[in-house]
Structure formats: C-alpha cells, structure tokens
Amino acid sequence: xxxxxxxxxxxxxxxxxxxxxxxxxxxxxxxxxxxxxxxxxxxxxxxxxxxxxxxxxxxxxxxxxxxxxxxxxxxxxxxxxxxxxxxxxxxxxxxxxxxxxxxxxxxxxxxxxxxxxxxxxxxxxxxxxxxxxxxxxxxxxxxxxxxxxxxxxxxxxxxxxxxxxxxxxxxxxxxxxxxx
Amino acid sequence: xxxxxxxxxxxxxxxxxxxxxxxxxxxxxxxxxxxxxxxxxxxxxxxxxxxxxxxxxxxxxxxxxxxxxxxxxxxxxxxxxxxxxxxxxxxxxxxxxxxxxxxxxxxxxxxxxxxxxxxxxxxxxxxxxxxxxxxxxxxxxxxxxxxxxxxxxxxxxxxxxxxxxxxxxxxxxxxx
Numbered sequence: 001x002x003x004x005x006x007x008x009x010x011x012x013x014x015x016x017x018x019x020x021x022x023x024x025x026x027x028x029x030x031x032x033x034x035x036x037x038x039x040x041x042x043x044x045x046x047x048x049x050x051x052x053x054x055x056x057x058x059x060x061x062x063x064x065x066x067x068x069x070x071x072x073x074x075x076x077x078x079x080x081x082x083x084x085x086x087x088x089x090x091x092x093x094x095x096x097x098x099x100x101x102x103x104x105x106x107x108x109x110x111x112x113x114x115x116x117x118x119x120x121x122x123x124x125x126x127x128x129x130x131x132x133x134x135x136x137x138x139x140x141x142x143x144x145x146x147x148x149x150x151x152x153x154x155x156x157x158x159x160x161x162x163x164x165x166x167x168x169x170x171x172x173x174x175x176x177x178x179x180x
Numbered sequence: 181x182x183x184x185x186x187x188x189x190x191x192x193x194x195x196x197x198x199x200x201x202x203x204x205x206x207x208x209x210x211x212x213x214x215x216x217x218x219x220x221x222x223x224x225x226x227x228x229x230x231x232x233x234x235x236x237x238x239x240x241x242x243x244x245x246x247x248x249x250x251x252x253x254x255x256x257x258x259x260x261x262x263x264x265x266x267x268x269x270x271x272x273x274x275x276x277x278x279x280x281x282x283x284x285x286x287x288x289x290x291x292x293x294x295x296x297x298x299x300x301x302x303x304x305x306x307x308x309x310x311x312x313x314x315x316x317x318x319x320x321x322x323x324x325x326x327x328x329x330x331x332x333x334x335x336x337x338x339x340x341x342x343x344x345x346x347x348x349x350x351x352x353x354x355x356x
Contacts (some may be wrong), residue, residue: 008203014348016202017224020195021231027191028236028245034183041195042275044300051300064294068307076189081280085192086199090283091269093200103286106207108271121291123270128278128295129302131267135275137310138260138302141248142274151232152323153336154249160261165214167325168264172214175269 005033009097031078039078042144044135048072050137086107090149138163196280205280207289214269219351226344228347237337249324255317271295 004012024041031039035128050072056063081122094100113119135141138160140149146164149157181189199205202224212218239245268274271292273281278296281289303310326333 002292005201010203011201013202013204013220013224014227016198016204017227019203020198020224020228021233021235023191023194023198023322024228024232025235025239027187029185031192034187038248040248041191043274043279044296047275047296047300048304051297053306054297055301056310065243066304066310068304071307076185076341078184081185082192083276084194085189085194086196086276087279087283088189089196089198090200090205090280091196092193093197094284097201099200099203100285103288105288106211106248106286108208108211109272110292113347115290120252120276120288124272124288124291125295126296127270127272128292129267129269129299131264131271132275132296133303134260134263134267135353136260136300137256137314138264139253139256141264141276142225143276145233145250147228149250150229151236152247152249153233153237153333154247154252155320155323155325155328156250156257157250158325159252160257160264163258163261163270164265167262168214169216171266171269172211176211176215 009099020147021151025149035078040144040148042079042081042140042148043083043086044132044141044144045072046080047132048136049074049077049080108176114178182356195276196283198276199280200284205273205277205284205286207281207286210271210277211272217356219356223348223351226347230341230344233337233340237333241333247324249322251322252320253315253318254320255314259314267299 004015006012010016028038028040031037045156048068049072052063052069056074063074091100104117105115109120138145140157140160142161145157145160150161202220203209203222204221209218209220214223236245240247273289273292275296278289278292282293326336329336
C-alpha cells in the first residue's frame, strides 16, 4: 500500500516525515550535550533577528533601543544557522534529483490569479507580513509550535496549530474560489 | 563558527534535504492542504510529530532532556494563531519552508520572505503596546497537556498515535 517514492520523484511524505522526527530527537540531544541547553526546531524567531539586522543598517540606535529586539537578541545563533541550512539542504537536494526549477509564480497561484509577478509579489508580501506578525504574537510557527510543540505535548501548540490550519482552510476556501 | 553554529547548520541542511525530498516546500502543497485536496504536508508533519513525540517523551521521562513548553498565553495564541492562518493561506509558505522553497529555485518565495521580515519588524515596533494589552490578558503559563488534563503522559501519547493512524487511514481512503 505504501510507496516509498511519489510520482514526482520525491519520497513518501510518511517516510520523509518520520526521518524528520528522528532528526528532531537527535537535534534535541545534540543541543543538550554540546550547547548545554535543549533547543527544539523552530524558524520564526530568525525572522525577528533578520529584520533587526536589516534595520540596523539604516537605524542601529532604533534597533538597540527596541524592547523586542533586546528580548530576542539580534545575532546569528543556532536557529539562524538552522534556517540557512534549510536553504542549502533544499538547494543541494533539488539540484541532485533534478527537481530544481526557477519559478516566477506558483502554478496554483497562476491558475487562480494569472501569471503576473507583481500581483503575486504584493499578495505574498502582505500575507507574509500578517503571518509573521501572528507567529510572533503566538510565539511560534508550524515548526516551533507545530512540530516541536506537539512533540512536547504543549497545550499552546495544540491550540496554535488548530488555529493555523483551521483559519488557513477557511481563508484559502475564500481566496482560491475564483479562477483566472 | 562555534559549535552552536556548526550544529545549527548541519541540522538545517539535513532538515532542508528531508523537506525537499518530502516535496513539502511547494506553495501548491501548502495551499493544496488548506483546500483539503492534497494532504502531503499533514502526512509529513504528523509522521514527524509521532516519531519525535515518542522519542522526546521517553528521553524527558528519563531526565535526559528538558521540555521547553511555550506559554499558553490566551490572547496571544488565539489572535496570533488566527492571524498566522490568514497570512499563511495567501502566502502559501510557512517561515521554515519559505527559505527551502527559495533553495529549490522557487525565487518568488523571496516576496514571502520580505513580507515576513516586514511583519517581524512591525511586531517589534508594536511590542510595547501589545505587552500591556493582548499579551497581558490571561497567561496560563508553560503547561503540557498531560498536566492540564491530569492524565499520564504515555496515555496522551498512545491516544495521539491512535488518532493519527485514523487520520492517515482516512487520507489514504480518500486518496488526498
């Protein structure tokens, strides 16, 4: 019943997902032993640090005075390197199996809203800003809350993930109703 | 580079390879899940969660790892979670997958990344106001489900695995 390869040359999501589960365990152990503090997989705090770094170019004193940047500390840390690693890993993997594609607009997006890069850019910037604002308020994204939080059985993770997905389903059914 | 940086980078590269092989970095997969047409990302996430949960909970019970729950701050999780859902549906990426999508050549993900950096900067600007309003409503603290329900951890883990098995059976039956 379960195929290890998918029709598009990828691995079964069950297999790839289970391996991520093993990686999460190994990573929690490795950070505990080598960094002295258990760190769990996450991504969204890195965007705060990234924003702080970009803003520092124009207004370093503003970043230094900001309470949130002080709290999260604008620096290249373990998670920042993890996020850079995701980029590199995806690049290596897609180049190796030939699935690397330079894409102007996502195919599903084009079906609904046409091939305009400007339109897609505007929507992605707005959507990205709202999503990240929400992730910072909820203190996590589908990595920090979804993967790491659920593995730890955190109450906040169950509620956050239910809202991420529940509201995502509701909004997607409205946004992708029309066709181009 | 320190040990911390090397460890982060190596873990990230492995994670990036697995996310790419699982084909979950694509806009079409993420929106496909939200349109209930293609459950690849849910199969991937739930498989990772079940395996990770069993290992993490055993290691935590043995005292080898410490759990780091995120606070169940009511207003923050409810409003923040709903806002994330709204943005995610339009953006079609989450923070972790956006950089992976860029690595796969889907360069339009750069717009999602710019948007997320702007969202983070805006949150930092409004943080002092939020701290005394939404974030100050009601904080239940860093709690785990077993303690909140008064049920042993292993029972919650077994129940979670059983529900996940049921969900996977449904996905396969419906071929989504």
